[in-house]
Amino acid sequence: MSSPASDVVVHPAWLPASAFALFDGRLVAVPEGSDADPVVETLRREVSRAGAKIVAPGEASVVFTIDGERSQREGFTISRDGSRIVVTAANGRGLLDGFFHLVSHREAAFTPGTGIEGTFTPAVPIRMLDHWDNIDVHPVMGQVERGYAGGSLFYDDGDLRWDLSRLDDYARLLASSGVNHVSINNVNVHRTETTLLTERLGWVGRIADKFRPWGITTHLAVNFSAPLVLGDLDTSDPLDPAVQDWWKSTAERVYAAIPDFGGFVVKADSEGQPGPFAYNRTHADGANLLARAVAPFGGIVHWRCFVYNHKQDWRDRSTDRARAAFDHFTPLDGQFDDNVIIQVKYGPLDFQVREPVSPLIAAMPNTRVAIELQVTEEYSGQQKHVYNLAEQWREIFDFDPWGSGGARLWQIAAGQAEGGRTGSIVAVANTGDDPFWTGHPLAQFNLYAFGRMAWDPTASPAALLDEWIALTFGADPTAVGETVRALLAGSRDLYESYTAPLGVCFMVNPGHHYGPSIDGYEYSPWGTYHFADRDGIGVDRTRATGTGYSGQYHEPWATRFETLADCPDDLLLFFHHVPWSHVLHDGTTVAQHIYDTHFAGAERAAELPGLWGELQPLADDGALDEALFTRVAALLDEQARCAAEWRDQLTTYVWRHSGIPDAQGRPLY
Numbered sequence: 001m002s003s004p005a006s007d008v009v010v011h012p013a014w015l016p017a018s019a020f021a022l023f024d025g026r027l028v029a030v031p032e033g034s035d036a037d038p039v040v041e042t043l044r045r046e047v048s049r050a051g052a053k054i055v056a057p058g059e060a061s062v063v064f065t066i067d068g069e070r071s072q073r074e075g076f077t078i079s080r081d082g083s084r085i086v087v088t089a090a091n092g093r094g095l096l097d098g099f100f101h102l103v104s105h106r107e108a109a110f111t112p113g114t115g116i117e118g119t120f121t122p123a124v125p126i127r128m129l130d131h132w133d134n135i136d137v138h139p140v141m142g143q144v145e146r147g148y149a150g151g152s153l154f155y156d157d158g159d160l161r162w163d164l165s166r167l168d169d170y171a172r173l174l175a176s177s178g179v180n181h182v183s184i185n186n187v188n189v190h191r192t193e194t195t196l197l198t199e200r201l202g203w204v205g206r207i208a209d210k211f212r213p214w215g216i217t218t219h220l221a222v223n224f225s226a227p228l229v230l231g232d233l234d235t236s237d238p239l240d241p242a243v244q245d246w247w248k249s250t251a252e253r254v255y256a257a258i259p260d261f262g263g264f265v266v267k268a269d270s271e272g273q274p275g276p277f278a279y280n281r282t283h284a285d286g287a288n289l290l291a292r293a294v295a296p297f298g299g300i301v302h303w304r305c306f307v308y309n310h311k312q313d314w315r316d317r318s319t320d321r322a323r324a325a326f327d328h329f330t331p332l333d334g335q336f337d338d339n340v341i342i343q344v345k346y347g348p349l350d351f352q353v354r355e356p357v358s359p360l361i362a363a364m365p366n367t368r369v370a371i372e373l374q375v376t377e378e379y380s381g382q383q384k385h386v387y388n389l390a391e392q393w394r395e396i397f398d399f400d401p402w403g404s405g406g407a408r409l410w411q412i413a414a415g416q417a418e419g420g421r422t423g424s425i426v427a428v429a430n431t432g433d434d435p436f437w438t439g440h441p442l443a444q445f446n447l448y449a450f451g452r453m454a455w456d457p458t459a460s461p462a463a464l465l466d467e468w469i470a471l472t473f474g475a476d477p478t479a480v481g482e483t484v485r486a487l488l489a490g491s492r493d494l495y496e497s498y499t500a501p502l503g504v505c506f507m508v509n510p511g512h513h514y515g516p517s518i519d520g521y522e523y524s525p526w527g528t529y530h531f532a533d534r535d536g537i538g539v540d541r542t543r544a545t546g547t548g549y550s551g552q553y554h555e556p557w558a559t560r561f562e563t564l565a566d567c568p569d570d571l572l573l574f575f576h577h578v579p580w581s582h583v584l585h586d587g588t589t590v591a592q593h594i595y596d597t598h599f600a601g602a603e604r605a606a607e608l609p610g611l612w613g614e615l616q617p618l619a620d621d622g623a624l625d626e627a628l629f630t631r632v633a634a635l636l637d638e639q640a641r642c643a644a645e646w647r648d649q650l651t652t653y654v655w656r657h658s659g660i661p662d663a664q665g666r667p668l669y
C-alpha cells in the first residue's frame with residue numbers, strides 16, 4: 001500500500017455546508033436503512049449532516065418515503081401534503097436524488113407554488129463516468145491518461161491508495177449530480193491494470209465499497225486479451241471454448257467478490273489495444289463473448305467504437321478516419337447481445353471542439369447505444385482554459401439526425417428514437433487528487449453539468465450554471481457569482497474563436513495535445529489532417545469528389561453537408577476543401593474569418609485576468625477562498641498567453657500560405 005495522502009484541504013465543490021442551509025433545524029422523516037439498500041442509511045446521514053432532525057413522519061415537514069410498488073424504479077416524486085413536502089421513490093438512491101433536488105432548488109424547495117413538485121425520472125438508466133486511471137505511473141501518460149487534475153483518486157504509483165476516504169466525498173459529489181455508474185481504470189489496459197480482474201480484484205471490491213452507499217455501481221475496463229496477457233491461455237479468440245470458459249469463470253469470481261458489479265468497458269482493436277480482429281472475428285463476436293460471461297449476473301458490456309487505423313499513410317487521401325467507426329459497426333447492427341451497449345464518441349474523430357455529431361449514433365436501431373463525452377478537457381484547454389462543456393453538449397444532444405421533427409440525439413441513448421433501444425450516457429472524468437478536484441476550479445462546473453445533463457439531456461446550460469454558482473458560491477447575486485458567470489458563459493465559443501477554425505480539427509501539439517501546432521499532425525500516421533496549401537484548406541469528405549463520409553448521414557444532413565453552399569460554416573472545413581478566398585455565409589472570406597476570430601478571441605482572453613482581478617479585495621477579506629482565487633488568476637494568465645500564441649500562429653500561417661493580407665492590417669509575422 002502507498003503512503004497516506006498528505007492532509008491537503010479538499011475543496012467542497014458544489015456542496016459546501018452553506019448549500020444545505022435550508023435543511024438546518026428542519027424536522028425530517030427518513031426510513032430506516034437496511035443491508036439490502038445501504039443508500040437509505042446514507043440519506044439519513046446526509047439529512048443529519050445538513051442540520052436537520054430526524055423525526056417520525058407525523059412530526060416532519062419533509063417526509064422521505066419508499067414506495068416499493070412504484071412503477072419507475074429510478075427517480076422520485078415530490079408532492080406537497082399541506083405544508084409538508086413528501087419525497088417518494090422506489091429505493092434509497094431515488095430518495096437521495098430527491099434530497100439533492102431539494103438542495104439544488106434552495107429557497108424554492110420550501111416555497112409553495114414554485115413548481116418543484118413532480119415526478120423526475122432520468123433519461124437514461126446508466127449515467128457513467130469513465131476514469132482513465134493507471135495503477136502504475138505510465139511513462140508518457142502519467143497516473144491518469146488525459147488527466148489534468150493531479151494523480152488518481154484510486155491509485156498511487158503502483159498501488160491502491162492507502163487512504164481511500166476521499167472517495168466518500170467524491171462519491172457524494174457524483175451522486176448529488178446524478179451520476180450512478182463509474183468505471184475505475186484506463187481503457188488502455190496495461191499489464192498491471194489487467195490484474196484488477198484477478199489478483200487485484202480485492203482493490204476493485206474496496207473501491208466498490210466506497211461507491212455503493214451512494215447508489216453508484218462500479219465497472220472495470222478490461223483487456224480483451226486478458227487470458228493471453230495473464231498467461232493463462234495462448235489465445236483470446238472469442239470463438240474458442242477455452243477462452244469462453246476463462247471469461248465465464250473470471251466473471252463468476254468477480255461477482256462472488258462484488259455481487260453488484262456493473263460490468264466491463266472495452267476498447268478493442270483501437271490504438272494498439274488487442275481485439276477480435278486478430279482472430280478474424282467481428283466486434284459482435286468479441287462483445288458477446290464478454291457479455292455472455294456477465295449476463296447471468298445482470299452485468300453490462302460497454303463496447304467502445306473508437307476503431308480506426310492509427311497507422312495511416314498521410315499520402316493516402318482516400319482513407320478517412322472519420323468514416324471508420326460507422327464502416328466497422330453498422331454491418332453488425334442486430335448482432336449484439338442484449339447486455340451489450342455500443343459506446344460511441346460524440347464525433348467521428350476525437351472529442352474536438354467542433355466536429356459533426358457521429359453518424360454512427362443514429363445508424364444502429366437494433367443496438368443499444370451510449371453517447372460518449374469527455375469531461376476531461378483533452379482538446380478544450382486541458383483545464384487550464386475556461387471552457388463550458390455544457391454549451392457544447394447542448395448542441396450535441398439537440399442534433400436531429402433525421403432532420404427537424406425527428407428524434408434528437410439524446411433520445412437515441414434514451415431509447416426514444418423510433419425502433420431504438422435504451423443505452424447510456426458516458427463521459428471520461430475530469431477529476432483527480434487535486435484539492436479542487438478538477439485542476440481549474442471552474443471546471444467543477446463541467447463535472448456537475450455532466451451528471452445533470454445525463455439525467456436530463458434537455459437541461460439549459462445557463463440554468464445549470466446559475467444552479468451551480470448558487471450552490472458553490474452562495475445564492476445572493478454577488479460579484480463572485482457575476483464574474484464566474486461572465487467567465488463561463490460563452491467560454492466554449494471563445495475557446496473555439498482562437499483555436500482550430502471552421503471545424504478543421506486538431507492543429508494541437510502532437511502527444512500531449514495542448515497549445516497550437518498547425519502542421520503537428522499533418523504528416524503523421526494518425527489520420528487527422530487539414531490539407532492546407534497555398535490555395536486553400538479543409539478535408540473533402542463529399543461523395544462527389546472526396547472520401548464519401550457525408551453519405552453516412554441520413555437526409556437532410558447527407559445533402560446539407562455535401563453541398564458547399566448549404567454546409568454550416570462552423571463545419572465547413574470538416575466537409576470541404578475550399579480556397580482561402582471562399583466566401584462564408586456572413587460575407588467574409590475564410591482567410592479574413594480566421595484573422596477576425598483569432599484577433600478578437602485573443603483580445604477577449606487577454607481581458608479575463610483583469611475581470612477576475614477585480615475580485616482581489618474579496619479574496620483579501622476572506623469572502624472568496626484565497627486559494628481558489630489565486631489558482632484561477634494564474635490559469636487565466638496562462639489562457640491569455642496561450643490564446644495569443646494560437647492567434648499568432650494561425651494568422652501568420654494563413655498569411656504565409658495564402659498571401660492574403662488582413663483587411664485591418666493587424667500584425668502578421
Ligand code: GCW
Pocket residue numbers: 132145146187188267271306350351378
Ligand atoms: O482521445 C484519444 C486520447 C487517448 C485515448 C483515446 C480513447 C485512452 O488521445 O489518450 O486513450 O482517445 O478514447 O481511447
